[in-house]
Amino acid sequence: MDLSTGGCMIETDFPVVVGVSFECRIYVPGLDWPLRIDEAQVRWVKANTFGIQFMKIQPDEEAKLKQVIASLNEELQA
Structure with a gap:
């Protein structure tokens, strides 16, 4: 999974244009939210992947994101 506090990579079959801004939700397996x-x-x-930069994220959501990344890193090191 390509995910950091600054952004992520997404795979899609839909056409995407550089520079487009949008609101998004990231569903992580095993999480209730x-x-x-x-x-x-x-x-x-x-091709069918694109990279996004997180421009605006609420502090509580950023804290959750950091928890997810830490958990994923622990799983990879186990």
Whole structure:
């Protein structure tokens, strides 16, 4: 999974344009709640993947995101 506190990579079959901003929810398997990103912006597109930068995220959502990343890192190291 390509996910950091600054953004992530997404795979899609839909056309995406660099520079587009949008609100998004990230559903992580095993979690009861999605991560809410108030504003994300497409930074690059390559074939059926694209990278987004998180532009606006509430502090409580950022804290949840950090918990998710820490948990994923622990799983990878186990």
